[in-house]
Amino acid sequence: MTQSFFYIFVIMKNKPSLLTMNFSELFVPGLSVDCVIIGFEDHKLKILILKWNSDIDGWALPGGFVLKNEDLDKAAIRVLKERTGVELPFLEQFKTFGNLDRGKRNNALEKVKIDGITPEHIEWMNQRFISTGYVSLVDIKKCDPRPDILSEKIDWIALDELPNLILDHKHIVKKAISFIKNQINYLPIGITLLPERFTMKELQLLYESILEKKLDRGNFQRKMLKLDIFNRHEKHLEGGAHKAPYLYSFDHEKYNKLLEQGFSFNS
């Protein structure tokens, strides 16, 4: 099962000694977590995915198995930490994928010849898997993406440029995006996805990316500022043939207070 094929190398990179252990004793059987790690760069939403090396075609979401004495949420936190170095993430479960047809198998797993992987490992990984999806919002600049042994690379890829993803991972991404779109007024969008200081233009582009529609500049700016959750800083002297915009940062205390009740951005 390609999915499991991937996971095992995630583990190898960080804790190679695990390969000498019995998966059945270590992990909850048949259950995994997959993380849709979302960032914002070049005015686009991007997600962190891993490219297979070897002859297997396809990229994969960062994911992993659940330890027997580990909370489900903790497994997702661990995966995020291992792939990005991010410690105190915004991370939220959005759906569990349990259809039988999600694990379309190929024979890639059988071809694997890596020291330490036994037929027992292969068999364990070939069982049916149910996976819980988590979405994380991060500042790309604060991430330190770490590929695993199996992967040629780990990369931030724009949502509209996604390559082939293994298994049902593209479906999982779609569900994650529709989740944050739906929950946009209750998620810490700006504060997690933007750098410390930003312009209103950048914030608007972020919202437009998620909502997939243009917003009126004037109205957006006025409505945002009226929320009274920003600190306005000295002018930004950037290289543009136009009036320089203010830089803003979030007032964390006011922001969190407002987040509880939600705030809407329709226009």
Added chain:
Amino acid sequence: MTQSFFYIFVIMKNKPSLLTMNFSELFVPGLSVDCVIIGFEDHKLKILILKWNSDIDGWALPGGFVLKNEDLDKAAIRVLKERTGVELPFLEQFKTFGNLDRGKRNNALEKVKIDGITPEHIEWMNQRFISTGYVSLVDIKKCDPRPDILSEKIDWIALDELPNLILDHKHIVKKAISFIKNQINYLPIGITLLPERFTMKELQLLYESILEKKLDRGNFQRKMLKLDIFNRHEKHLEGGAHKAPYLYSFDHEKYNKLLEQGFSFNS
């Protein structure tokens, strides 16, 4: 594990022969579904729960295990069918519960002496369980609640009168309720929870129950009717010393079309 203790009897009632089978061969290990089945009666939201007989104190949500060749969603549909007879339900997954501390064990399971239950069954059920929560909206009058062997009874209990629930089932209920409150504009609230014909008053009471706040009668009525999803019928000649209200039913086609985009009820 009390949770599992319950599930086994759900199975016995419907397919007693299953007890002669090996759970490890039949079910996905460590994974269950729990259903929060919601109805509306006497102007109150109610949920369907099962009362233990025996000496175990506590009620439980209808739940069950997942067959090895069964979609996760299908397992929930099966549970709902077995407990209520409802065939084409509104059923939606809302969260998966995977904390280690959710399965506070007691020794009830060890005390069980029922024909066919072996120490192997007990051991299997004593493993750690992760459970996916589903919420269902049903017309109570169309349900035929069926208790299982373990239970004295199955009953519709008002949300504000819930007794002790086993494990983390009370937490699951809370999450389910907060889910439907949050998603109220995208869920088929009225069409699933009310009988075929109803008054605007009833519809309003339903919304007030979910939103946990009073709504203005005039504004609610006007806003609803403006949605143009109702058929208005001849007067209801009920026994009240006042003007008789109209009876309404949903125009299913228009309703479904509107549901896709969502519609809000703030006042």
Added chain:
DNA sequence: GCTTTATTGTGTACAAATGACACAATCTTT
């Protein structure tokens, strides 16, 4: 240095919605 160009911050004006309350209509009880 002056003009041009692009973009920002804010203003305005109309449309739509929300929210609070009013009142006649009408059904049963007395």
Added chain:
DNA sequence: AAAGATTGTGTCATTTGTACACAATAAAGC
């Protein structure tokens, strides 16, 4: 026939949404 209760709808002030306008200003071109 009158009283009491609830419905269906009306009204209006307030808030919010939407579209567009315009002066301010920073950098680039001449």
